[in-house]
Amino acid sequence: MTHDTSSRDSLLALFGGTFDPIHYGHLKPVEQLAKEAHLDRVVLLPNNVPPHRPQPEATAQQRLKMVELAVQGNPLFSVDDRELKVDTPSYSIVTLETLRKEYGADRPLAFIIGQDSLLTLHKWHRWEDLLRVCHLLVMARPGYAERLDTPELQRWYDQHHVEDAAKLKQRPHGFIYQANTPLLDISATEIRQRRHEGKSFADLVPDAVERYIESNSLYTK
Ligand code: ATP
Numbered sequence: 654m655t656h657d658t659s660s661r662d663s664l665l666a667l668f669g670g671t672f673d674p675i676h677y678g679h680l681k682p683v684e685q686l687a688k689e690a691h692l693d694r695v696v697l698l699p700n701n702v703p704p705h706r707p708q709p710e711a712t713a714q715q716r717l718k719m720v721e722l723a724v725q726g727n728p729l730f731s732v733d734d735r736e737l738k739v740d741t742p743s744y745s746i747v748t749l750e751t752l753r754k755e756y757g758a759d760r761p762l763a764f765i766i767g768q769d770s771l772l773t774l775h776k777w778h779r780w781e782d783l784l785r786v787c788h789l790l791v792m793a794r795p796g797y798a799e800r801l802d803t804p805e806l807q808r809w810y811d812q813h814h815v816e817d818a819a820k821l822k823q824r825p826h827g828f829i830y831q832a833n834t835p836l837l838d839i840s841a842t843e844i845r846q847r848r849h850e851g852k853s854f855a856d857l858v859p860d861a862v863e864r865y866i867e868s869n870s871l872y873t874k
Pocket of ligand 1: 669671672673677682765766769770792793794795837838839842843
């Protein structure tokens with residue numbers, strides 16, 4: 654696949670997740686981040702979870718459907734289901750390298766993660782290659798430490814960190830930007846928990862996602 658590579662200084666961001674289900678803790682900070690960092694488009698990438706990890710409760714198709722419903726009619730977002738189309742586990746670096754090839758070497762690309770993911774990034778497959786392929790945009794998340802685990806990791810962060818979002822369009826990859834996004838104490842775990850307990854979760858997801866969860870009796874067993 655090839656994509657429009659004409660606008661060197663347009664910034665495309667990828668946002669991977671299990672999205673079991675997608676919720677406002679994903680969507681609202683990303684919308685704010687898009688304004689702050691002048692993102693042209695955010696591509697949502699639902700993950701295929703490796704067999705040795707706890708499996709999502711909803712099927713891949715259900716998670717994809719919820720992601721699609723959540724962003725329907727919102728031109729900021731598109732959905733890429735490539736990781737769900739294969740049987741192999743998703744490694745973000747592998748998908749990002751493929752996207753890098755598709756968009757060409759010059760196009761600024763960014764990968765969005767929450768603070769919790771930043772804190773465990775050093776356990777990801779080939780994590781040190783990520784900044785050779787994209788920028789990292791980090792969204793704050795309540796309850797997670799601000800500093801990385803070890804002085805060495807913190808040094809890595811400090812070396813790549815930029816304050817000015819405008820820099821993200823000046824290079825295709827290599828920077829870490831900490832977003833000033835709203836702190837939303839929402840997790841998919843909490844939504845599944847509320848469903849198991851028969852409690853309302855309508856305040857945590859878009860209406861269309863709520864309706865889909867209800868009508869498919871998701872997270873009830
Ligand atoms: P679970 O509770 O099942 O672990 P989750 O709510 O953390 O799920 P994921 O799909 O695992 O959701 O998250 C995808 C990405 O979104 C991760 O990078 C995660 O850090 C980020 N993220 C999730 N919830 C929030 C939130 N409330 N604020 C900021 N980032 C978030």
